[in-house]
Amino acid sequence: MTGAVTRRLLGSLGAIFGASILAFVIMRVLPGNPARLIVGPLGSPHAVASVRSQLGLDKPIYVQYWLYITHFFQGNWGYSYTEGQSVSKLIGEQLPATVELAVFAFIVTMIAAVGLALLVTYRHRPVADRVVRAISYLGFGSPPFFAALVLLIVFSSVLGILPGPEGRLSPQAVPPPTVTHMYTIDALLAGQLGTFWDALKHLVLPGVALGLASFSFLVRLLRANLLEVSREPFITVARGKGLSRWTAFRRHALPNAFLPTLTSSGLVLGEFVAGSVLVEQVFNWPGVGSLVLDAILKQDFAVVQTFILLSAVMFVLVNLAVDLLYAVIDPRVRIPAAATA
Amino acid sequence: MDPFALSVRNLSTVYETPGGVVHAVRDVSFDLRQTERLGVVGESGSGKSALALSILGLIDPPGRVTGGEIELAGRDIAKLSDRQLGAVRGKEIALVLQDPMSALDPVKTIGSQIIEAIAVHEPELRRSAARKRAAELLREVDIAQADRRLDDYPHQYSGGMRQRVAIAIAIANNPRVLIADEPTTALDVTTQAQVLSLLDRLVEEYRAAVILITHNLGIVSEFCDSVAVMYAGRFVESSGVDHIFMAPTHPYSEALLKCVPNPERLADGPLPAITGFPPDLSRLPTGCSFAPRCPLGREVARCHEEAPRRYEVTGPAGPATVECHFAERRIPAVSA
Numbered sequence: 001m002t003g004a005v006t007r008r009l010l011g012s013l014g015a016i017f018g019a020s021i022l023a024f025v026i027m028r029v030l031p032g033n034p035a036r037l038i039v040g041p042l043g044s045p046h047a048v049a050s051v052r053s054q055l056g057l058d059k060p061i062y063v064q065y066w067l068y069i070t071h072f073f074q075g076n077w078g079y080s081y082t083e084g085q086s087v088s089k090l091i092g093e094q095l096p097a098t099v100e101l102a103v104f105a106f107i108v109t110m111i112a113a114v115g116l117a118l119l120v121t122y123r124h125r126p127v128a129d130r131v132v133r134a135i136s137y138l139g140f141g142s143p144p145f146f147a148a149l150v151l152l153i154v155f156s157s158v159l160g161i162l163p164g165p166e167g168r169l170s171p172q173a174v175p176p177p178t179v180t181h182m183y184t185i186d187a188l189l190a191g192q193l194g195t196f197w198d199a200l201k202h203l204v205l206p207g208v209a210l211g212l213a214s215f216s217f218l219v220r221l222l223r224a225n226l227l228e229v230s231r232e233p234f235i236t237v238a239r240g241k242g243l244s245r246w247t248a249f250r251r252h253a254l255p256n257a258f259l260p261t262l263t264s265s266g267l268v269l270g271e272f273v274a275g276s277v278l279v280e281q282v283f284n285w286p287g288v289g290s291l292v293l294d295a296i297l298k299q300d301f302a303v304v305q306t307f308i309l310l311s312a313v314m315f316v317l318v319n320l321a322v323d324l325l326y327a328v329i330d331p332r333v334r335i336p337a338a339a340t341a
Numbered sequence: 342m343d344p345f346a347l348s349v350r351n352l353s354t355v356y357e358t359p360g361g362v363v364h365a366v367r368d369v370s371f372d373l374r375q376t377e378r379l380g381v382v383g384e385s386g387s388g389k390s391a392l393a394l395s396i397l398g399l400i401d402p403p404g405r406v407t408g409g410e411i412e413l414a415g416r417d418i419a420k421l422s423d424r425q426l427g428a429v430r431g432k433e434i435a436l437v438l439q440d441p442m443s444a445l446d447p448v449k450t451i452g453s454q455i456i457e458a459i460a461v462h463e464p465e466l467r468r469s470a471a472r473k474r475a476a477e478l479l480r481e482v483d484i485a486q487a488d489r490r491l492d493d494y495p496h497q498y499s500g501g502m503r504q505r506v507a508i509a510i511a512i513a514n515n516p517r518v519l520i521a522d523e524p525t526t527a528l529d530v531t532t533q534a535q536v537l538s539l540l541d542r543l544v545e546e547y548r549a550a551v552i553l554i555t556h557n558l559g560i561v562s563e564f565c566d567s568v569a570v571m572y573a574g575r576f577v578e579s580s581g582v583d584h585i586f587m588a589p590t591h592p593y594s595e596a597l598l599k600c601v602p603n604p605e606r607l608a609d610g611p612l613p614a615i616t617g618f619p620p621d622l623s624r625l626p627t628g629c630s631f632a633p634r635c636p637l638g639r640e641v642a643r644c645h646e647e648a649p650r651r652y653e654v655t656g657p658a659g660p661a662t663v664e665c666h667f668a669e670r671r672i673p674a675v676s677a
Contacts, residue, residue, distance in 0.1 A: 236399060240431055241430065241510065251446075331450075332494070
């Protein structure tokens with residue numbers, strides 16, 4: 001057990017190291033001189049040189065990398081020259097909006113995927129099954145920004161039942177008192193049900209757009225797993241004991257079908273990080289995704305390289321947590337098979 | 342007179358597949374006395390497992406039991422709802438399946454899976470008491486250090502041990518009838534013998550009647566009192582176990598017996614095989630379903646046109662029920 005954990009920890013460190021190299025190299029080989037961009041086209045060569053040395057760009061490449069890494073883990077993420085603020089402050093302000101959106105999308109995705117997979121596998125429901133499969137094919141094939149546009153047209157412009165791309169709250173609404181920076185939670189904490197409802201309505205379309213591809217993937221995976229597991233002899237044995245259909249399904253089919261899905265749900269986070277960049281843009285969502293897209297367009301490299309490494313670290317940590325959770329749930333991972341008598 | 346432990350009349354089960362209606366069990370009838378052991382033999386796909394699931398009411402769509410009566414100790418259970426059957430399954434009729442590798446849930450402990458079988462019929466039982474009973478059951482099926490091994494997972498058990506656990510689960514509530522569907526097929530030969538003798542001992546001890554589904558006639562001769570030969574969903578011959586070995590009356594029974602490896606017949610050349618294939622259960626022939634493969638009836642028009650009725654015959658080793666147009670003619674030939 002400890003050996004496996006150590007191996008995974010080392011693997012995670014390796015992944016983060018690889019991501020840091022990639023982020024570092026990409027930012028260095030991109031055309032354009034960051035110092036020139038900061039100083040502006042009219043700045044003197046002298047000013048450019050002084051900014052270069054301020055940024056440490058005149059140092060040997062390995063020193064630059066070392067500084068990048070140490071500064072990153074010290075929380076010293078540099079300054080965004082376009083916003084004139086420290087990157088840590090910018091990300092700190094924008095991250096809760098992204099996290100709120102991602103958590104919402106994750107919850108909706110999981111509930112919908114598990115619920116629909118159950119619906120079409122627990123009993124023989126050919127029509128529902130075909131509908132779910134059609135949705136998942138469509139969802140799988142639509143990139144998030146496209147899904148976002150279609151959702152906006154249908155639910156906001158045509159039907160008018162959900163708000164359009166106006167960010168996290170209606171224009172006239174006042175944000176709730178800040179506690180967590182997540183408007184739904186803050187509104188509930190302050191007892192402002194109207195604000196909570198408004199924030200929730202604003203989450204629906206971007207959340208669905210962000211989660212659609214992951215939902216499509218998960219529902220297909222779960223459906224296939226459930227179908228396979230429910231045909232396993234141990235389900236027949238469980239029912240042969242006298243267990244009701246539902247109890248046998250819940251106790252024996254669900255946990256076994258859910259295991260392979262758990263690993264994939266860690267990968268969903270990666271999907272969300274990538275998707276949020278464009279979905280936030282479409283919905284004017286003031287999150288990290290919008291921040292990064294802006295930064296890329298303006299070659300604000302302090303923001304971009306921080307974002308890349310930060311998302312790599314988060315992705316690796318979440319998947320590490322998923323792996324460890326897997327070991328807790330699945331005894332076959334926990335105890336080596338060699339223990340068989 | 343005692344009612345039969347289990348009495349099945351005209352049981353039929355179909356699977357409605359896109360390729361047509363598959364007749365898996367056709368008009369099967371039999372009586373099982375208390376503590377009687379019935380062996381059901383037949384090729385793969387002859388409907389043996391479907392029969393087992395039909396009796397337990399565990400046929401899932403697209404399968405469907407289309408008719409028949411199943412009387413358990415005088416009570417018809419064929420018309421019971423799924424919920425009502427829940428009280429019968431595991432309590433009065435228990436099931437042991439073929440593959441011990443997949444018959445236990447890999448992510449639940451052995452103990453919890455045995456306790457579950459006890460607790461579902463005795464919800465008021467305390468967990469500690471149920472656990473004690475589970476440990477006793479494990480000891481009963483010869484698993485060493487039973488108390489400790491309750492907390493192990495199936496992958497920590499060998500195949501033979503898992504099959505013992507499956508048997509422990511089946512006998513947990515002292516059932517009247519035990520249906521064992523190929524309980525030893527997936528095991529190696531020595532383990533087979535151990536599991537079979539364990540089953541033998543427990544069935545004796547618990548006074549349960551047994552339906553042993555197998556394709557191994559050797560096991561039938563050792564273990565069973567009576568035998569039913571299943572072909573294309575029907576019981577084509579049923580009798581006491583001696584009859585089938587002394588005077589197999591249905592040509593299919595005879596052919597099956599000839600396929601059993603026998604060292605004394607080594608000189609006769611290669612082991613015979615039954616030519617041809619079992620019929621497609623969704624496109625059954627109008628006459629006898631064995632006719633196309635039958636050494637007697639292949640050329641006989643009647644065998645292809647008219648399904649044989651059930652003949653009650655008496656051979657040298659007792660009575661038998663045979664579905665073959667030649668049944669009566671074959672008996673004197675054998676006894677002569």
